[in-house]
Amino acid sequence: MENDCIFCKIIEKKIPSDMIYEDKDTLAFLDINPVNQGHTLVIPKKHYKNILDIPSKEFLKVMETVRKITPAIKEAVNAGGINIGISNEKIAAQAVFHLHIHIMPRFENDGLKMFPSKKYKEGEAKQIANKIRFKII
Amino acid sequence: MENDCIFCKIIEKKIPSDMIYEDKDTLAFLDINPVNQGHTLVIPKKHYKNILDIPSKEFLKVMETVRKITPAIKEAVNAGGINIGISNEKIAAQAVFHLHIHIMPRFENDGLKMFPSKKYKEGEAKQIANKIRFKII
Numbered sequence: 001m002e003n004d005c006i007f008c009k010i011i012e013k014k015i016p017s018d019m020i021y022e023d024k025d026t027l028a029f030l031d032i033n034p035v036n037q038g039h040t041l042v043i044p045k046k047h048y049k050n051i052l053d054i055p056s057k058e059f060l061k062v063m064e065t066v067r068k069i070t071p072a073i074k075e076a077v078n079a080g081g082i083n084i085g086i087s088n089e090k091i092a093a094q095a096v097f098h099l100h101i102h103i104m105p106r107f108e109n110d111g112l113k114m115f116p117s118k119k120y121k122e123g124e125a126k127q128i129a130n131k132i133r134f135k136i137i
Numbered sequence: 138m139e140n141d142c143i144f145c146k147i148i149e150k151k152i153p154s155d156m157i158y159e160d161k162d163t164l165a166f167l168d169i170n171p172v173n174q175g176h177t178l179v180i181p182k183k184h185y186k187n188i189l190d191i192p193s194k195e196f197l198k199v200m201e202t203v204r205k206i207t208p209a210i211k212e213a214v215n216a217g218g219i220n221i222g223i224s225n226e227k228i229a230a231q232a233v234f235h236l237h238i239h240i241m242p243r244f245e246n247d248g249l250k251m252f253p254s255k256k257y258k259e260g261e262a263k264q265i266a267n268k269i270r271f272k273i274i
Contacts, residue, residue, distance in 0.1 A: 051219070059200065060201060067188060077268070077269070080226060091243045120169070120174075128213070131214070132157050
């Protein structure tokens with residue numbers, strides 16, 4: 001547990017939340033600033049900053065909970081689809097530095113926009129793919 | 138394999154891709170319409186539509202690959218952060234109906250915007266949390 005972490009305090013029930021699901025290793029609760037009704041956060045009970053520092057085994061426990069509760073969220077709020085998102089580091093819009101997975105219900109004409117896409121220049125994709133493959137441990 | 142699925146054809150090497158990683162169950166390659174350099178897609182080799190129909194065990198194999206290659210992508214393109222995203226159903230901006238996880242490198246002032254958030258009315262969050270908990274199988 002981290003002293004100044006709001007999600008650690010939610011886990012310890014020192015701060016209330018609208019709880020969705022809890023097991024030994026993970027917790028799910030409603031985001032208080034939802035993009036839409038039913039927007040849920042899933043977190044590990046152990047404090048990790050984000051996907052860059054959580055061990056694989058712990059990360060998979062969190063994703064197992066995401067997989068388990070996503071259909072329930074979709075059905076409960078009668079959503080047409082679901083976006084799942086993880087923000088890692090401040091530059092990627094991470095605001096609370098305890099890993100959390102967003103489960104975001106989507107509705108017809110809800111006005112939410114995905115990221116705009118670009119195009120690679122000739123040969124650029126091959127070069128970048130090589131760079132990445134070289135870094136995989 | 139699905140006959141008309143572009144990602145199944147990438148898996149079968151009938152369509153070329155800038156490959157990042159491959160193992161027995163998963164494949165990772167560069168998105169041809171990247172939000173930023175190094176934008177990678179991770180897919181299961183077996184065809185599933187999205188998170189709503191993939192069995193948990195298969196989903197976790199995909200997420201294990203995501204966890205494994207994300208730090209490599211960040212380092213290779215010198216990104217400041219990473220957004221991970223999964224679009225499930227057309228209404229959530231899913232365009233190819235073979236489950237794929239987006240790994241999106243982020244950079245200072247890249248101009249990408251996250252979803253805008255809202256507020257729940259008094260008592261509304263509690264009511265929705267109840268509905269969702271009731272639906273969890």
